[in-house]
Structure formats: C-alpha cells, structure tokens
Amino acid sequence: MNIGDVASRTGLSTKTIRYYEDIGLVMPQRGENGYRRFRETDMHKLGFVGRARALGFSIEECRDLLALYEDEDRASADVRQIAIGHLDEIERKIAALSDMRDTLKGLVHACAGDHRPNCPILKELSDGA
Amino acid sequence: MNIGDVASRTGLSTKTIRYYEDIGLVMPQRGENGYRRFRETDMHKLGFVGRARALGFSIEECRDLLALYEDEDRASADVRQIAIGHLDEIERKIAALSDMRDTLKGLVHACAGDHRPNCPILKELSDGA
DNA sequence: CTAAGCCTTCCAGTCACTGGAAGGTCAAGG
DNA sequence: CCTTGACCTTCCAGTGACTGGAAGGCTTAG
Structure with missing residues (x-):
C-alpha cells in the first residue's frame, strides 16, 4: 500500500504519516522505486496513533x-497509569479554561458593547482590579 | 527602569519582555549603554498584556x-467582540477536552490495572470499537 | 582590581505538524 | 512513443509563544 491509500484509510494526512516515520513511530518498508510500502500492521498502528492523538495523548505517550x-x-x-496521568492533565486544562471562561463571561456581561469607549473589560486588563 | 525591575514587577520573565519587544508589542526606549529603558506606561502595558494572556487571549488579540x-x-x-470570540474558542476547547475526559474516564474505569495484559484501553485504541 | 550581578545579542529548541518547491515515477489515453 | 496528471520523493521553512544557553559588555560594591 502506498502512502496515499494509508492516508485516506486512516484519516491522517500524508504529511503526518511521513512525520511519524521521521520520528520513528511507524516505520514502513520501501519499494524498489523508493516509495514507502505499508503493510496492514503499519496501517493498523497508524490508526492506533490517530485515535490516541484524538484522545489528546502526546506523541511520546503514543509511543x-x-x-x-x-x-x-x-x-x-x-497502560492505565499513562491514561490516568493524561486524564489528570486534561482535568487541569479544563479547570484552567473554566476559570478563564467564568472571568470572561462576567466581563462580557458587564460590557455595554456600544459605541462608547467606556469598557470594563479593558479596565480589568488595565488594573487587574 | 531596567528590564529586571519590570520583570519582577509584572511577573513576566525578561525573556518574555524581550520577545514582546521583538514582535513590536511593547517598545521601550534605550539608554546610552544600550539597556532598555522602560517608562511607567511601558510597564503598565506589559501588565495589561500579562493579564490578557492569563485570560488566554492570543498575542494578536492582545495587540x-x-x-x-x-x-x-x-x-x-x-472590545466586547474580541472577548466574545475568545470566549467561544474557550467553550469549544472545553467541550473537546470534556469529550476526551469522558471517554478516557470510561476506559480507565473499565481497565483492571493489574499485572495481566488484557486492557480495554488498548483495545479501544486498536479497534476504534 | 575584581567579582557578582546585571544587561546585550544571537542561535537553537520546544510540539506536532503544515506548506511549498523541485524533482522522480507510474498508469492511461492519443 | 509521448504526454498528461496524479502520484510519490526529499528538503527547507514556518507556525505560537516562548525558553535555554552561550558569549560578551556594563555597573556597582568591596
């Protein structure tokens, strides 16, 4: 199988697949013409990595x-340990984003959003009050 | 004021402050010795950017x-429009992370986490089932 | 005079790709 | 046989927002 077939079957881009080879994640064989030749197991691994990435695992975690x-x-x-570590990371990100969201929501709510210059959003950023 | 003073007063690193000058965000004057000379307004702007960054605004949004x-x-x-756009972005990120969290939680829950090799986490990544 | 602690610039690295240029290969149609 | 277009290859550069480090200049205290 050539890289294009693998790309359309896994949903990864050819660029991404080449990149994964560069970093030694999934190493296809080569044909006489220099083209990458992917076996079923290679494609399977790429699908695996694609799904792990979609769950937010880093490349090193995927490895x-x-x-x-x-x-x-x-x-x-x-395996579970890796997943739990990643889960914690996600929870931390969600918490940080939620704090931002709450603050921003309050500011957006307080801002008239009209033609006048007076703005509590800018005031907050200016003062930190 | 020298860069070190501004750094400790704003909580930004000297590296970050120099970077902000590089990209034309906050441009201090220079003294005879070549040192950056920050006025109060420069420091105020850096504080402003620092707070905006802490709320997750991109550098271009900060600009x-x-x-x-x-x-x-x-x-x-x-101003409100920028904040609303950013708020939407944050909501989207939270939604994506929440999906990951839910899926991961289910998988972690389903995994025995013992010495045996059988693992629903790997199975999910392998199958996409 | 020297040592510490500032400051300067510049280069490289992070993460996980993405875009683009320049060129080789292959299959189908005229 | 030739061309066209769709593949494939490598290599270089860029993304965002810094961060680390090297090599060297300035300042201040002792």
Whole structure:
C-alpha cells in the first residue's frame, strides 16, 4: 500500500504519516522505486496513533502506548497509569479554561458593547482590579 | 527602569519582555549603554498584556486589545467582540477536552490495572470499537 | 582590581505538524 | 512513443509563544 491509500484509510494526512516515520513511530518498508510500502500492521498502528492523538495523548505517550500494545507481556496497570496521568492533565486544562471562561463571561456581561469607549473589560486588563 | 525591575514587577520573565519587544508589542526606549529603558506606561502595558494572556487571549488579540485600550475613540463593542470570540474558542476547547475526559474516564474505569495484559484501553485504541 | 550581578545579542529548541518547491515515477489515453 | 496528471520523493521553512544557553559588555560594591 502506498502512502496515499494509508492516508485516506486512516484519516491522517500524508504529511503526518511521513512525520511519524521521521520520528520513528511507524516505520514502513520501501519499494524498489523508493516509495514507502505499508503493510496492514503499519496501517493498523497508524490508526492506533490517530485515535490516541484524538484522545489528546502526546506523541511520546503514543509511543509508550504502542510499545505496550506490542508487548504481549505487558501489565494493564502500565497502560492505565499513562491514561490516568493524561486524564489528570486534561482535568487541569479544563479547570484552567473554566476559570478563564467564568472571568470572561462576567466581563462580557458587564460590557455595554456600544459605541462608547467606556469598557470594563479593558479596565480589568488595565488594573487587574 | 531596567528590564529586571519590570520583570519582577509584572511577573513576566525578561525573556518574555524581550520577545514582546521583538514582535513590536511593547517598545521601550534605550539608554546610552544600550539597556532598555522602560517608562511607567511601558510597564503598565506589559501588565495589561500579562493579564490578557492569563485570560488566554492570543498575542494578536492582545495587540488588538492594546490598540483599543490606547484609542480614546474606541467603541466598547469592538472590545466586547474580541472577548466574545475568545470566549467561544474557550467553550469549544472545553467541550473537546470534556469529550476526551469522558471517554478516557470510561476506559480507565473499565481497565483492571493489574499485572495481566488484557486492557480495554488498548483495545479501544486498536479497534476504534 | 575584581567579582557578582546585571544587561546585550544571537542561535537553537520546544510540539506536532503544515506548506511549498523541485524533482522522480507510474498508469492511461492519443 | 509521448504526454498528461496524479502520484510519490526529499528538503527547507514556518507556525505560537516562548525558553535555554552561550558569549560578551556594563555597573556597582568591596
């Protein structure tokens, strides 16, 4: 299979797939013409990484998850640990964003949003009051 | 005022302040010795940007907000519009992260997390089931 | 006079791609 | 046989918003 087929089947871009090869994540073979030749397992791995990325895992976490996936003797505890760490990270991001949202909502609510210059949003940014 | 004073007073790093000069956000004067010389207004602007960044505004949004802040004839509607746009962006991010969190939570819950290799997290990433 | 603690510039790296240029390969149609 | 267009290749540069570090100049206290 050529890279274009893999791209349309996995939903990843060819650029992304080449990038994953560059960083040693999924290494296809090469044909005589120099084209990348992907086996089913390569495509499967790329799908795996795509789904892990969609869940917000970093590339390094994907690498670790892939390694565990390929390790028949893995302990599910190791996988779970990675997922929990990532979950914590997500919770922290949500909390930070929620704080921003609440503050911003209050400011937007307080701002008349008309032709006049007076603006509580700017005032807040200016004073930190 | 030298850059170090401004850094400790605004809570920004000297690196960040130099970066903000590089991109033309806050332009201090220079002394005879080549050192940056910050006036009160420069520091005030840096504080403004710092607070805007803490609310998640991008640098370009900060630039626009600063311009409005300095424009006596601004309409508060313009400020509000920027804030609303950013608020939408934040809501979208929160929604995306919440989806990830929910999926991950379910998977973590379903995973035994013991010494055995069987793992629903890996299964999900593998299948997309 | 020297040592510490400032300050300067410049280059490189982060993360995970994305865009684009220049050029090689392949399959189909005329 | 030739061309056209759709593939494929590599390499370089850019994104956002910094951060780290090296190499060197300035200032101030002792």
